[in-house]
Structure formats: structure tokens, C-alpha cells
Amino acid sequence: MQLNWLDDETPTPETLSGGFPEKMVLLDLETTGGKATHHRIIEIGLLVIEQGKVLERWQSFVDPETVLPPFIQKLTGIAPSMLRGAPLFSEVAETLLTYLNDRTLVAHNARFDYGFLKNEFQRIGISYNAKPLCSVKFSRSLYPQFKRHGLDQIIKRFQLPIENRHRALDDAEMIQRFFLKSSALFSDEEIGATCASLLKNPALPPLLKASDIKKLPASAGVYYFYDANGALLYVGKSIHIRNRVMSHFSQDHSNPKDLQINNKLAHIDFEKTPSDLGAQIRESNQIKALYPLYNRRLRKTKKLYQYRCDEDRNGYQRIAIEAVELDSDSADERFGLFRSPRQASKQIEKLADHYFLCHKLLGLESSTATTSVATNQKPCFRAQLKKCFGACHGAESPENYNERVSAALKTYQLKMWPYPGPILIEERDMQEPEHVAFHVVHNWRYIAKLTLIEDLYDHGYQLADARQSIGAGMSADLTAGPNESDQRSATPSDDRFDLDIYFILVRFLVDAEKMKMNNLKVWPLTAC
16 A cells, blocks of 8 residues: 655544544543542533544533532532533433433543443433444553553643633544544554454454463564464564454454454464564564465565656646566656555556546546647546646646645655664653664664674664763764765665565654653664
8 A cells, every 4th residue: 555655743634533433422520529429510611523534522411419629619510500500411302312322432531431420321210332442541551651541641641732621622623533532543443443452342263262362462463373283374463463363353244254264263372572563563574574364465575656846838737557677767757666566557547536546647537748738738538527626728827736736746856874884773662661672774674683783793783973872871873964965865775675564754853742651662774
């Protein structure tokens, strides 16, 4: 799959990851105390989420029919006067149920909020039951490197702006913003696996022993599925191995491959890595080396394709798909890396739909590139459907059309190697600092994984500054970046270049927030 290149900071998406439940209610309650069977709700705030978007926000004070303790007033800023005239819970129950029904309830420390809802509904004769998704447990699963997962810690971790902490709607908004941040940092698959593991209690495959599950760690790494004869079925990776493995058994097996794995799986093995970076690299390399039966066939691509952009005689940008030219010095005119012309063509069709680009100028519809606009006034088929603004027959100026072409290709600009030379990536587990790995990388090529820093010399490298000490709590200051003359494009020029590894390295090395979250440090190297 062709991936967008990331900017220097992780962009926050506008919608939540597709890995979250399709329909959710993000809810927070303020109460008179902490005991659901005794204390009462004083405020409800919720966000209705469908297909990743906020459809509605709703907030209501609730008359608790009891005294509001002073410490609750101080904590929430809610005064008794604000509750006078507020509806009873029985008066908002019907409205609340319309929001809750047929949607996944999400709350931070869900046991607290769910307990209060059940008891309030029970007092008015309504039985309310749900399987809530707890955003505290979600945070623990995806961010095991952090010890605390309260809402205050999450707000601080991601620097989320909030006006009224301990007010129901504001706190519910924080859950949504936390989920948005997580959507930028993790794949749909990873988020989906985490949600599935928290929402379901799956049955184990018939041939698998429960002891295999008990030994799985709640940390990053790679896992291996074997059948009863020891044949390798599948290799996967995760930042939380146990949750990801269990998610394989939570699915409905609508994919026949999933059902086949489930029926054959008899043994699970795993390798821990200090962070998500090591897990992704190890998975990619192992799939190519071991050829598991049910993995998508990853192989080292020997020939790659990209877009070449040139102006025609009328000033319009035309995009062509061509094989990568090794050591090309015209990277400014080339965009993207693809495994095949078909993959590149499929992606350009999507860009054409999104940016209203002309199929003739993109080479997707027959046209003569040298024909002048004046002698070829016939519009393309998409122009008749109002999906092309008329660049093909002179109805749109080259300037306007080319501006949209530039916008479409912006995220496909090839990344330059952002360091003066080779680097050593230090990958250290936050919870187990003694668990560390080192990765030697140069110009997007993965050279080697080391367990001992002394092994650097066996690969012909040494630390650029002999005074540096790995593990001293700081890394070299490479934030300023190298001189432009030191930068090299991503265009592959030797057998070491691996497209999958390149995508992985780009996702991490150009994203300061992802580097920090995974406790990664970079050290410059020189040849020895």
C-alpha cells in the first residue's frame, strides 16, 4: 500500500480511525461522590460519534435530590444554584437512552460511569446493560510505556487544550481528542485489535492451549502462529502482543483465511522488541525470510515505479508513470514509490477524483500530448460529468489546474535522507530500560540490528563523536538537520533498499512525536 509521507509533526486527523466502533457515545458524568449505589449524577455530557465523526453534542445538569458536597463543588465548579430547576434523572432518561441505544458506550474509567448509569436507570425501573469501552484500558494497551493513564495525564501527554476540567462535556471532548491523536499514531488494524480485545471475550481456537495465551506479553513485538506439525502459518506484530493475538479470535471470520488459521492454530511463539519500530521492522523482515502460509506475500521489490510530472506545450502539468531511474538527479519532478504501474495508476485515479484532475492529462484517457488546445476542443468524458474543470479543452487555465496537481502530489514528494550520514537508532523499552536494541541505518537503507554497541565496529562504523556515551540519557542534536548538499533522495540505487522498510523508517524518523512516544534516540555515525 502506498503511504503518505508524514510532516515533521504528526498531523491530527479530522475523523477517528476506522478501527474504532462505527457508532459510539463518548460519555462523562459528574456525581456527588464515588459510590454508585449511594451517590447521584449531577451532570451528563456526551458526544455521539458515527463513522469517526461527531454528529451531536449533548449536556444536561441533573437534580441529584440530595446535598451537593463542598469538595465536589470545588472540584467541578458546579454550585447548588446551577442545579436548581435542573431536570430529575427520570426526566432525561428517555433522551439519554436514545443516545445510548445501539451505540458503544465509551468512558474514561468506564466502570465508574457505567455503574452510575445502571443504578440511576434501575431506580426508575429501567434495566440498562452494555459492554462499555474504557479509554483508560485503551490507553494502557496502546501506551504501555507510560505508568499513569488518568485523564489529567493524557491531557498533559498530548497537550490537549481544555477550559473546564471535571465538567462532563469538556471531559468527554478530551476522550475524543485523545482518540484523534491515537488515530494519527496507530494503524486502523492496531486500534481495531485493541478495541476488540477490550469489548469481547473470544473463544480460543480448538487446537490451541490456554498456556500459550497466558505467556503472551503485554508489550511490543512479533508473534508467530504454527500448526500442529510446526508449519508457520502467520507472522504479525503489535505494540501489545496479547491484545493483538486475542483479536484474531474475536473476529467473525468473514474472511475465509481467518477461519482457516483459527482451525489450524496449535502453537504461538513471540519475540519482544523495545518499541513499535523494532516490531514493524522485524515483522517485515521475517515475512520475507520465512514465507508464512497466510501472510500477504511480501517480497523485496526489485523494480519500482513513480510519477513524473512535466509541462506540455500549453503549460498544463501532465503526469506519467515510469520506472524509477537509479541515481536520478531530478527528484523534484518525481513523486511517490509504487510496486507496480497498476498500483500507481489506481492511486492516481483516486487523486483525480479528489482533486478534479483531468484523465486525459493524467494519461488515463486517450489523448495526444502534443495537440494544442486550440485544435482539440473536445472535452474528456469526466468533464461531461463535471468531474474535470475543463483543462482538456482550454476551459480552465494552466495556473489553476497546475495548482491542484501540486496539491495532489504534495504528500508524495520523495523524502530526502535527513542526516549527514549513517545513524544509529537506539530503541529502549521505557518500562524495562535494560531491554534495548540498536539499528544501523543509512540513506533509508537498513544495515543491521545490534544487541551490543561494540558490534558497530564489525559493520565498519563508529560513533561520530567518540566522547558520546550510549545510554547516557541524551542523543545527538540532529534537529537542525544537515546541509542541503548532504541530503540524498530516497530513490533506490542498490540491493539494500527495501520499500517496506523505507515506509517504516519514514513514519518514525520524520515524526518527532512518534520518536518521543517510542523512546527512540538517534546517534550520528562515521566509517571506521
